[in-house]
Amino acid sequence: MPRMIIDTDTASDDAVALVLALTAADVDVLAITVVAGNVPLEMGVQNAIYTRDLCRSTVPVHAGADRPLLREQVLAHDVHGADGMGDIGLPLTGGEPAPDHAVDVLIELARRYPGEITLVTLGPLTNVALALRKAPDIAGLFDRVVMMAGTGDGTGNVTPAAEFNVYVDPEAADVVFRSGMPLEMVGWDVSRNDATLTPADAEELAALGPLGEFCAGIQRQLIEFCRTVTHIDGFDLPDPVTMAVAIDPGVAARVVHRPVAVETTGTQTAGMTVVDHLGVTDRPANVHVVLAADRARFLSMLHRACAR
């Protein structure tokens, strides 16, 4: 059974990704490592613990980096709500994280299961970058690294050019993109194009049971963001479609192998994933960039999980 570590800044769409992984019969989640991103670290930890418990899982949740490597923290309460989970009144307090620091857990598990682990990153890449700096050998120890990060089409969701996870900590992303890890990137474009749920889709999901109700209900603030900013009817699910690709590579409908680098210095483009689509650089391809997902396959995985 494939082993998995999930690194997450747990807010409303991360939670759905956790549900997908924790309910999958054929995935062995070793640890959930939390990073500051959508919400402050402690809030992300509580959201992850709440979601884990809802899935009746006992996977340890470890707290990691509480801020980006260099930059001022940027949060996404406008996207996910004051509690990061849509402000629907969930009791998101009192959970106890496991003792070890997320960065040490990443290193320890990578070394314990060399070549076996799929690392799924759903937030800023701060924890992963710190782990690479502390233990450079782990770059070669993962089977796959599947990231919700950046955009394959140049269109950002936090600035015109940058996607949130990379924008928040571009230096960390730069470390990871240069690391030689076996990187797969699912950008916001894939979510916007192929992982949207209409209000009717959401109702259908909610009717499947408690997990469905949870996954649809916590998107309340995201729906507002989609209505006013990204003009999506309903909402899109970046982290869940990334998780779906990690669990079932067949969900990725179009994948290209490209040189990708992270802009860390632009005044208008910081945090942009620069994808060389036309082969105008001599840099070697370092990332498998997912450009399209199989929406039906993704939705059926989501339904299976929510019906549990």
Next chain:
Amino acid sequence: MSQKLILDCDTGTDDAVAIMLAALHPELDLVGVTTVNGNVEVQYCTDNTLRVLDHIGRAEIPVYEGLRRPIVRSDFPVPRHSEVNPSSNIHGRELPLPPATSRKQDTGAVEFLVETYRATTDEIALVPVGPLSNIAAAIAIEPRLVEAVPEVVIMGGGNVKGNATPSAEFNIWADPEAAAAVFAAGFPRITLVPLDATHQALVSREQCQALAALGTPAGEAAATLIGQRITGYDATQPMATPGSAPVHDALCVAYLLHREVLDVQRTHVDVETAGALTVGRTVIDLYSRSGKEPNCDVALGADAGLFVDFMLRTFAPRS
């Protein structure tokens, strides 16, 4: 009444097709052509422009030579002409047309732009299809140019793809400060035609044969020049449909008469001038994340069939 325009070119192969369209279409009145360093060094741009106009019998259209360098950078003379690999040569230094007999004007391009727009009472569209050095210099000298130009149609930039770097298109990358100045200048109507649109208006070898079969100097020249582009693109940057190439600049001319040839979206466009990887990127704010007011119509789609028909009709023999 015909639509007056000035073309600002760094004349390589696609500029040449744009010039022929603008010079020959009965509803267009090409007031003048200004040249700028870009695809090739400016003196070759000028010479190529003269060759094109001579070849199609429109030598009376005046040609004004412009800037030989970007307005700020000394590290960007960067003509795209490649002497290293002739098979990948999308432009070449000299176009494959007979040497010109006509000559450029004594007046420079920037003076011509400033004086023409100061004096005119007509609406003259400005169509820059090379680096924006001349336009930035002209608005620096005469800021009221912004009010005198009713419409600017720019070939440049890209959202999904870049062709000079992974994130930047050549025209904008070749003089990013000039481009930033133009987008910030306050022109009432700018249309940006980026790679996202031009890569949808591809011309095939079969369509080149149809152009050649017109039997006119322009049809034959267009077939030769676009054929050279197809060979270059196939060797270096194959398009989604191999055996075809974009003819970026010509699409801008088609748009002046056929608005439906482009799908445009109104948004804010700025130019990155500082990024280590992204200098010269057009920052296109498709989801209004910058908080800035729209300043531009950006073309994100193009109708290839309409575009090719426009070329075939414009280059057909006149009865």
